[in-house]
Amino acid sequence: EEVARIWKLPHLVRAHNVDSEFFRVLARNSSGPRAVAYELEYHKLRLAELSMHHSPLITCIADISLEDHNWRRTRASIPTFHLPPFLPVGALTAPTGTRSAGTEPAPPGRKPAPRDSAGKKLIFVGSLDTPTNIEALRWFLGGCWPTIRVRHPDATFQVVGRRPEEGLAAWLGGFEGVELHTDVPSVAGYLATATLSVNPMRSGSGVNIKAIEAMAAGTPVVSTPTGSRGLGWTPGTHLLVAEDAGAFADAACSLLEQPWKAAEIGTAGQAYVLQELDHTALIGRIQEHLTPA
Structure with a gap:
Protein backbone atom coordinates (compact mmCIF):
# COMPACT_ATOMS: atom_id res chain seq x y z
CA GLU A 1 0.00 0.00 0.00
CA GLU A 2 2.86 2.37 0.77
CA VAL A 3 4.46 1.68 -2.62
CA ALA A 4 1.11 2.30 -4.32
CA ARG A 5 0.65 5.57 -2.40
CA ILE A 6 4.14 7.01 -2.87
CA TRP A 7 4.54 6.10 -6.53
CA LYS A 8 0.84 6.58 -7.38
CA LEU A 9 0.75 3.13 -8.92
CA PRO A 10 -2.37 1.02 -9.52
CA HIS A 11 -2.54 -1.65 -6.84
CA LEU A 12 -4.00 -5.07 -7.69
CA VAL A 13 -4.61 -7.58 -4.88
CA ARG A 14 -4.53 -11.16 -6.21
CA ALA A 15 -6.61 -13.40 -3.92
CA HIS A 16 -6.05 -17.15 -4.24
CA ASN A 17 -8.87 -17.85 -1.82
CA VAL A 18 -10.84 -16.22 0.97
CA ASP A 19 -8.01 -16.61 3.46
CA SER A 20 -10.15 -16.26 6.58
CA GLU A 21 -12.52 -19.00 5.40
CA PHE A 22 -9.57 -21.26 4.61
CA PHE A 23 -8.24 -20.95 8.17
CA ARG A 24 -11.71 -21.46 9.61
CA VAL A 25 -11.85 -24.80 7.76
CA LEU A 26 -8.39 -25.69 9.09
CA ALA A 27 -9.53 -24.87 12.63
CA ARG A 28 -12.59 -27.06 12.16
CA ASN A 29 -10.47 -30.00 11.00
CA SER A 30 -7.83 -29.71 13.74
CA SER A 31 -7.70 -30.09 17.50
CA GLY A 32 -5.70 -28.86 20.48
CA PRO A 33 -3.21 -25.97 20.19
CA ARG A 34 -3.21 -26.16 16.39
CA ALA A 35 -6.97 -25.57 16.26
CA VAL A 36 -6.61 -22.59 18.59
CA ALA A 37 -3.83 -21.12 16.41
CA TYR A 38 -5.93 -21.56 13.26
CA GLU A 39 -8.95 -19.96 14.96
CA LEU A 40 -6.88 -16.92 15.99
CA GLU A 41 -5.55 -16.63 12.44
CA TYR A 42 -9.13 -16.76 11.13
CA HIS A 43 -10.18 -13.78 13.25
CA LYS A 44 -7.01 -11.84 12.39
CA LEU A 45 -7.58 -12.38 8.67
CA ARG A 46 -11.25 -11.38 8.93
CA LEU A 47 -10.14 -7.96 10.23
CA ALA A 48 -7.47 -7.70 7.53
CA GLU A 49 -10.04 -8.49 4.81
CA LEU A 50 -12.41 -5.88 6.17
CA SER A 51 -9.64 -3.28 5.95
CA MET A 52 -8.62 -4.40 2.47
CA HIS A 53 -12.19 -4.30 1.14
CA HIS A 54 -12.40 -0.57 1.83
CA SER A 55 -8.79 0.57 1.38
CA PRO A 56 -8.46 3.82 -0.65
CA LEU A 57 -5.02 2.64 -1.84
CA ILE A 58 -6.20 -0.56 -3.55
CA THR A 59 -7.31 -0.24 -7.18
CA CYS A 60 -9.05 -3.60 -7.43
CA ILE A 61 -9.13 -7.18 -6.10
CA ALA A 62 -8.89 -10.18 -8.43
CA ASP A 63 -10.19 -13.50 -7.07
CA ILE A 64 -8.94 -16.79 -8.48
CA SER A 65 -12.35 -18.39 -7.83
CA LEU A 66 -15.67 -17.28 -9.26
CA GLU A 67 -17.43 -18.21 -6.00
CA ASP A 68 -14.94 -16.18 -3.98
CA HIS A 69 -15.44 -13.22 -6.29
CA ASN A 70 -19.22 -13.40 -5.81
CA TRP A 71 -18.67 -13.53 -2.02
CA ARG A 72 -16.28 -10.57 -2.02
CA ARG A 73 -18.07 -8.20 -4.40
CA THR A 74 -21.00 -7.83 -1.98
CA ARG A 75 -18.62 -6.88 0.84
CA ALA A 76 -16.06 -4.60 -0.83
CA SER A 77 -16.47 -0.96 -1.76
CA ILE A 78 -13.61 -1.15 -4.29
CA PRO A 79 -13.86 -2.91 -7.69
CA THR A 80 -13.49 -6.70 -7.74
CA PHE A 81 -13.33 -9.16 -10.62
CA HIS A 82 -12.77 -12.85 -11.36
CA LEU A 83 -9.31 -13.70 -12.71
CA PRO A 84 -8.80 -17.48 -13.12
CA PRO A 85 -5.43 -19.00 -12.25
CA PHE A 86 -2.69 -18.89 -14.85
CA LEU A 87 -1.91 -22.23 -16.43
CA PRO A 88 1.03 -23.55 -14.35
CA VAL A 89 4.37 -23.06 -16.08
CA GLY A 90 5.54 -26.39 -17.44
CA ALA A 91 2.14 -28.03 -16.92
CA LEU A 92 2.19 -29.33 -20.48
CA THR A 93 5.79 -30.50 -20.32
CA ALA A 94 6.23 -34.19 -19.53
CA PRO A 95 9.50 -36.13 -19.57
CA THR A 96 10.32 -37.65 -22.98
CA GLY A 97 8.47 -40.89 -23.56
CA THR A 98 5.95 -40.49 -20.74
CA ARG A 99 3.21 -38.60 -22.54
CA SER A 100 0.42 -41.02 -23.36
CA ALA A 101 -1.88 -41.21 -26.33
CA GLY A 102 -4.91 -39.05 -25.91
CA THR A 103 -3.13 -36.12 -24.28
CA GLU A 104 -3.23 -34.00 -27.42
CA PRO A 105 -6.55 -32.61 -28.68
CA ALA A 106 -8.05 -34.78 -31.42
CA PRO A 107 -8.64 -33.30 -34.89
CA PRO A 108 -12.19 -31.92 -35.45
CA GLY A 109 -14.71 -34.69 -36.04
CA ARG A 110 -12.39 -37.43 -34.80
CA LYS A 111 -12.55 -39.22 -31.48
CA PRO A 112 -9.50 -38.83 -29.21
CA ALA A 113 -7.40 -41.95 -28.77
CA PRO A 114 -7.52 -43.71 -25.39
CA ARG A 115 -4.41 -43.57 -23.22
CA ASP A 116 -1.90 -46.32 -23.76
CA SER A 117 -0.79 -46.62 -20.14
CA ALA A 118 0.21 -49.78 -18.36
CA GLY A 119 -2.61 -50.96 -16.11
CA LYS A 120 -5.31 -48.84 -14.50
Whole structure:
Protein backbone atom coordinates (compact mmCIF):
# COMPACT_ATOMS: atom_id res chain seq x y z
CA GLU A 1 0.00 0.00 0.00
CA GLU A 2 2.86 2.37 0.77
CA VAL A 3 4.46 1.68 -2.62
CA ALA A 4 1.11 2.30 -4.32
CA ARG A 5 0.65 5.57 -2.40
CA ILE A 6 4.14 7.01 -2.87
CA TRP A 7 4.54 6.10 -6.53
CA LYS A 8 0.84 6.58 -7.38
CA LEU A 9 0.75 3.13 -8.92
CA PRO A 10 -2.37 1.02 -9.52
CA HIS A 11 -2.54 -1.65 -6.84
CA LEU A 12 -4.00 -5.07 -7.69
CA VAL A 13 -4.61 -7.58 -4.88
CA ARG A 14 -4.53 -11.16 -6.21
CA ALA A 15 -6.61 -13.40 -3.92
CA HIS A 16 -6.05 -17.15 -4.24
CA ASN A 17 -8.87 -17.85 -1.82
CA VAL A 18 -10.84 -16.22 0.97
CA ASP A 19 -8.01 -16.61 3.46
CA SER A 20 -10.15 -16.26 6.58
CA GLU A 21 -12.52 -19.00 5.40
CA PHE A 22 -9.57 -21.26 4.61
CA PHE A 23 -8.24 -20.95 8.17
CA ARG A 24 -11.71 -21.46 9.61
CA VAL A 25 -11.85 -24.80 7.76
CA LEU A 26 -8.39 -25.69 9.09
CA ALA A 27 -9.53 -24.87 12.63
CA ARG A 28 -12.59 -27.06 12.16
CA ASN A 29 -10.47 -30.00 11.00
CA SER A 30 -7.83 -29.71 13.74
CA SER A 31 -7.70 -30.09 17.50
CA GLY A 32 -5.70 -28.86 20.48
CA PRO A 33 -3.21 -25.97 20.19
CA ARG A 34 -3.21 -26.16 16.39
CA ALA A 35 -6.97 -25.57 16.26
CA VAL A 36 -6.61 -22.59 18.59
CA ALA A 37 -3.83 -21.12 16.41
CA TYR A 38 -5.93 -21.56 13.26
CA GLU A 39 -8.95 -19.96 14.96
CA LEU A 40 -6.88 -16.92 15.99
CA GLU A 41 -5.55 -16.63 12.44
CA TYR A 42 -9.13 -16.76 11.13
CA HIS A 43 -10.18 -13.78 13.25
CA LYS A 44 -7.01 -11.84 12.39
CA LEU A 45 -7.58 -12.38 8.67
CA ARG A 46 -11.25 -11.38 8.93
CA LEU A 47 -10.14 -7.96 10.23
CA ALA A 48 -7.47 -7.70 7.53
CA GLU A 49 -10.04 -8.49 4.81
CA LEU A 50 -12.41 -5.88 6.17
CA SER A 51 -9.64 -3.28 5.95
CA MET A 52 -8.62 -4.40 2.47
CA HIS A 53 -12.19 -4.30 1.14
CA HIS A 54 -12.40 -0.57 1.83
CA SER A 55 -8.79 0.57 1.38
CA PRO A 56 -8.46 3.82 -0.65
CA LEU A 57 -5.02 2.64 -1.84
CA ILE A 58 -6.20 -0.56 -3.55
CA THR A 59 -7.31 -0.24 -7.18
CA CYS A 60 -9.05 -3.60 -7.43
CA ILE A 61 -9.13 -7.18 -6.10
CA ALA A 62 -8.89 -10.18 -8.43
CA ASP A 63 -10.19 -13.50 -7.07
CA ILE A 64 -8.94 -16.79 -8.48
CA SER A 65 -12.35 -18.39 -7.83
CA LEU A 66 -15.67 -17.28 -9.26
CA GLU A 67 -17.43 -18.21 -6.00
CA ASP A 68 -14.94 -16.18 -3.98
CA HIS A 69 -15.44 -13.22 -6.29
CA ASN A 70 -19.22 -13.40 -5.81
CA TRP A 71 -18.67 -13.53 -2.02
CA ARG A 72 -16.28 -10.57 -2.02
CA ARG A 73 -18.07 -8.20 -4.40
CA THR A 74 -21.00 -7.83 -1.98
CA ARG A 75 -18.62 -6.88 0.84
CA ALA A 76 -16.06 -4.60 -0.83
CA SER A 77 -16.47 -0.96 -1.76
CA ILE A 78 -13.61 -1.15 -4.29
CA PRO A 79 -13.86 -2.91 -7.69
CA THR A 80 -13.49 -6.70 -7.74
CA PHE A 81 -13.33 -9.16 -10.62
CA HIS A 82 -12.77 -12.85 -11.36
CA LEU A 83 -9.31 -13.70 -12.71
CA PRO A 84 -8.80 -17.48 -13.12
CA PRO A 85 -5.43 -19.00 -12.25
CA PHE A 86 -2.69 -18.89 -14.85
CA LEU A 87 -1.91 -22.23 -16.43
CA PRO A 88 1.03 -23.55 -14.35
CA VAL A 89 4.37 -23.06 -16.08
CA GLY A 90 5.54 -26.39 -17.44
CA ALA A 91 2.14 -28.03 -16.92
CA LEU A 92 2.19 -29.33 -20.48
CA THR A 93 5.79 -30.50 -20.32
CA ALA A 94 6.23 -34.19 -19.53
CA PRO A 95 9.50 -36.13 -19.57
CA THR A 96 10.32 -37.65 -22.98
CA GLY A 97 8.47 -40.89 -23.56
CA THR A 98 5.95 -40.49 -20.74
CA ARG A 99 3.21 -38.60 -22.54
CA SER A 100 0.42 -41.02 -23.36
CA ALA A 101 -1.88 -41.21 -26.33
CA GLY A 102 -4.91 -39.05 -25.91
CA THR A 103 -3.13 -36.12 -24.28
CA GLU A 104 -3.23 -34.00 -27.42
CA PRO A 105 -6.55 -32.61 -28.68
CA ALA A 106 -8.05 -34.78 -31.42
CA PRO A 107 -8.64 -33.30 -34.89
CA PRO A 108 -12.19 -31.92 -35.45
CA GLY A 109 -14.71 -34.69 -36.04
CA ARG A 110 -12.39 -37.43 -34.80
CA LYS A 111 -12.55 -39.22 -31.48
CA PRO A 112 -9.50 -38.83 -29.21
CA ALA A 113 -7.40 -41.95 -28.77
CA PRO A 114 -7.52 -43.71 -25.39
CA ARG A 115 -4.41 -43.57 -23.22
CA ASP A 116 -1.90 -46.32 -23.76
CA SER A 117 -0.79 -46.62 -20.14
CA ALA A 118 0.21 -49.78 -18.36
CA GLY A 119 -2.61 -50.96 -16.11
CA LYS A 120 -5.31 -48.84 -14.50
CA LYS A 121 -3.72 -46.06 -12.49
CA LEU A 122 -5.58 -43.54 -10.36
CA ILE A 123 -3.61 -40.61 -8.97
CA PHE A 124 -3.95 -38.02 -6.23
CA VAL A 125 -1.52 -35.09 -6.19
CA GLY A 126 -1.18 -32.64 -3.31
CA SER A 127 0.69 -31.55 -0.20
CA LEU A 128 0.47 -34.35 2.35
CA ASP A 129 0.61 -32.22 5.48
CA THR A 130 -2.49 -30.14 4.69
CA PRO A 131 -5.60 -31.06 6.73
CA THR A 132 -7.97 -30.61 3.78
CA ASN A 133 -5.90 -32.99 1.62
CA ILE A 134 -5.65 -35.59 4.38
CA GLU A 135 -9.40 -35.32 4.90
CA ALA A 136 -9.91 -35.93 1.17
CA LEU A 137 -7.63 -38.98 1.15
CA ARG A 138 -9.35 -40.51 4.18
CA TRP A 139 -12.76 -40.03 2.58
CA PHE A 140 -11.67 -41.52 -0.76
CA LEU A 141 -9.79 -44.51 0.68
CA GLY A 142 -12.48 -45.23 3.25
CA GLY A 143 -15.55 -44.85 1.05
CA CYS A 144 -14.54 -45.11 -2.62
CA TRP A 145 -11.40 -47.20 -3.03
CA PRO A 146 -12.85 -50.49 -1.69
CA THR A 147 -15.63 -50.35 -4.31
CA ILE A 148 -13.19 -49.53 -7.11
CA ARG A 149 -10.90 -52.41 -6.11
CA VAL A 150 -13.79 -54.90 -6.08
CA ARG A 151 -14.73 -53.92 -9.62
CA HIS A 152 -11.13 -53.49 -10.78
CA PRO A 153 -8.77 -55.66 -8.68
CA ASP A 154 -5.82 -54.70 -10.88
CA ALA A 155 -6.26 -50.94 -10.29
CA THR A 156 -3.56 -49.03 -8.41
CA PHE A 157 -3.79 -45.70 -6.58
CA GLN A 158 -0.74 -43.44 -6.55
CA VAL A 159 -0.56 -40.76 -3.85
CA VAL A 160 2.00 -38.20 -5.00
CA GLY A 161 2.97 -35.27 -2.79
CA ARG A 162 5.39 -33.67 -0.40
CA ARG A 163 5.90 -33.43 3.35
CA PRO A 164 3.79 -36.45 4.39
CA GLU A 165 2.51 -36.06 7.92
CA GLU A 166 3.67 -38.52 10.56
CA GLY A 167 2.00 -41.90 10.28
CA LEU A 168 0.62 -41.33 6.77
CA ALA A 169 2.93 -43.84 5.06
CA ALA A 170 2.02 -46.58 7.54
CA TRP A 171 -1.69 -45.84 7.17
CA LEU A 172 -1.55 -45.90 3.36
CA GLY A 173 0.40 -49.15 3.53
CA GLY A 174 -2.68 -50.81 4.99
CA PHE A 175 -4.58 -50.50 1.70
CA GLU A 176 -4.16 -52.92 -1.20
CA GLY A 177 -2.93 -51.35 -4.42
CA VAL A 178 -1.94 -47.98 -2.89
CA GLU A 179 1.50 -46.49 -3.61
CA LEU A 180 3.06 -43.45 -1.91
CA HIS A 181 5.51 -41.26 -3.85
CA THR A 182 6.90 -38.35 -1.85
CA ASP A 183 9.00 -35.31 -2.70
CA VAL A 184 9.32 -36.26 -6.38
CA PRO A 185 11.16 -33.77 -8.65
CA SER A 186 8.10 -33.46 -10.91
CA VAL A 187 4.57 -34.85 -11.01
CA ALA A 188 4.36 -34.49 -14.81
CA GLY A 189 5.41 -38.06 -15.53
CA TYR A 190 2.94 -39.47 -13.00
CA LEU A 191 0.07 -37.45 -14.49
CA ALA A 192 0.99 -38.34 -18.05
CA THR A 193 0.76 -42.10 -17.39
CA ALA A 194 -2.27 -42.04 -15.06
CA THR A 195 -5.59 -43.35 -16.31
CA LEU A 196 -7.44 -40.73 -14.26
CA SER A 197 -6.91 -38.19 -11.49
CA VAL A 198 -9.14 -38.06 -8.40
CA ASN A 199 -9.83 -34.82 -6.56
CA PRO A 200 -11.99 -35.89 -3.59
CA MET A 201 -11.89 -32.60 -1.66
CA ARG A 202 -14.51 -32.26 1.07
CA SER A 203 -13.64 -28.71 2.21
CA GLY A 204 -11.51 -25.75 1.23
CA SER A 205 -11.76 -22.66 -0.94
CA GLY A 206 -10.23 -21.14 -4.05
CA VAL A 207 -9.45 -23.30 -7.10
CA ASN A 208 -7.77 -26.70 -6.91
CA ILE A 209 -4.59 -26.31 -8.96
CA LYS A 210 -4.12 -30.09 -8.85
CA ALA A 211 -7.22 -30.49 -11.06
CA ILE A 212 -5.87 -27.92 -13.52
CA GLU A 213 -2.48 -29.66 -13.72
CA ALA A 214 -4.17 -32.98 -14.45
CA MET A 215 -6.39 -31.44 -17.12
CA ALA A 216 -3.41 -29.70 -18.74
CA ALA A 217 -1.76 -33.11 -19.08
CA GLY A 218 -4.89 -34.52 -20.72
CA THR A 219 -5.67 -36.71 -17.70
CA PRO A 220 -9.42 -37.08 -17.03
CA VAL A 221 -10.51 -35.82 -13.61
CA VAL A 222 -13.13 -37.09 -11.18
CA SER A 223 -13.90 -34.49 -8.51
CA THR A 224 -16.31 -33.59 -5.76
CA PRO A 225 -18.32 -30.33 -6.12
CA THR A 226 -15.95 -28.69 -3.61
CA GLY A 227 -12.92 -29.79 -5.61
CA SER A 228 -14.36 -28.45 -8.85
CA ARG A 229 -15.45 -25.03 -7.61
CA GLY A 230 -14.03 -21.77 -8.88
CA LEU A 231 -14.13 -22.09 -12.67
CA GLY A 232 -16.80 -22.37 -15.34
CA TRP A 233 -16.02 -25.87 -16.55
CA THR A 234 -18.95 -28.18 -17.31
CA PRO A 235 -19.41 -31.42 -15.33
CA GLY A 236 -19.80 -34.37 -17.66
CA THR A 237 -17.86 -32.60 -20.42
CA HIS A 238 -14.61 -31.27 -18.97
CA LEU A 239 -14.54 -33.52 -15.88
CA LEU A 240 -16.83 -35.83 -13.88
CA VAL A 241 -18.30 -34.55 -10.59
CA ALA A 242 -19.87 -36.62 -7.82
CA GLU A 243 -20.78 -35.77 -4.21
CA ASP A 244 -21.25 -39.06 -2.31
CA ALA A 245 -18.79 -41.94 -2.12
CA GLY A 246 -20.88 -44.39 -4.16
CA ALA A 247 -21.38 -41.98 -7.04
CA PHE A 248 -17.70 -40.97 -6.93
CA ALA A 249 -16.59 -44.62 -7.19
CA ASP A 250 -19.06 -45.20 -10.04
CA ALA A 251 -17.68 -42.20 -11.93
CA ALA A 252 -14.11 -43.43 -11.55
CA CYS A 253 -15.08 -46.95 -12.63
CA SER A 254 -16.92 -45.61 -15.67
CA LEU A 255 -13.66 -44.09 -16.93
CA LEU A 256 -11.71 -47.28 -16.19
CA GLU A 257 -14.30 -49.33 -18.07
CA GLN A 258 -14.76 -46.96 -21.02
CA PRO A 259 -11.37 -45.80 -22.35
CA TRP A 260 -13.01 -43.76 -25.10
CA LYS A 261 -15.06 -41.84 -22.58
CA ALA A 262 -11.94 -41.21 -20.49
CA ALA A 263 -10.12 -39.94 -23.59
CA GLU A 264 -12.98 -37.60 -24.49
CA ILE A 265 -13.13 -36.16 -20.96
CA GLY A 266 -9.34 -35.77 -20.86
CA THR A 267 -9.20 -34.03 -24.24
CA ALA A 268 -12.11 -31.69 -23.43
CA GLY A 269 -10.60 -30.76 -20.07
CA GLN A 270 -7.23 -30.05 -21.66
CA ALA A 271 -8.78 -27.86 -24.36
CA TYR A 272 -10.71 -25.93 -21.69
CA VAL A 273 -7.71 -25.03 -19.52
CA LEU A 274 -5.56 -24.18 -22.55
CA GLN A 275 -8.17 -21.69 -23.72
CA GLU A 276 -9.48 -20.25 -20.45
CA LEU A 277 -6.19 -20.05 -18.56
CA ASP A 278 -4.07 -18.71 -21.39
CA HIS A 279 -1.43 -16.31 -20.02
CA THR A 280 -1.82 -13.68 -22.73
CA ALA A 281 -5.59 -13.48 -22.34
CA LEU A 282 -5.40 -13.22 -18.54
CA ILE A 283 -2.70 -10.53 -18.63
CA GLY A 284 -4.93 -8.59 -21.02
CA ARG A 285 -7.76 -8.81 -18.50
CA ILE A 286 -5.49 -7.43 -15.76
CA GLN A 287 -4.47 -4.52 -18.00
CA GLU A 288 -8.12 -3.66 -18.62
CA HIS A 289 -8.79 -3.33 -14.90
CA LEU A 290 -5.63 -1.37 -14.12
CA THR A 291 -5.82 1.09 -17.02
CA PRO A 292 -7.51 4.38 -16.05
CA ALA A 293 -10.75 5.07 -17.91
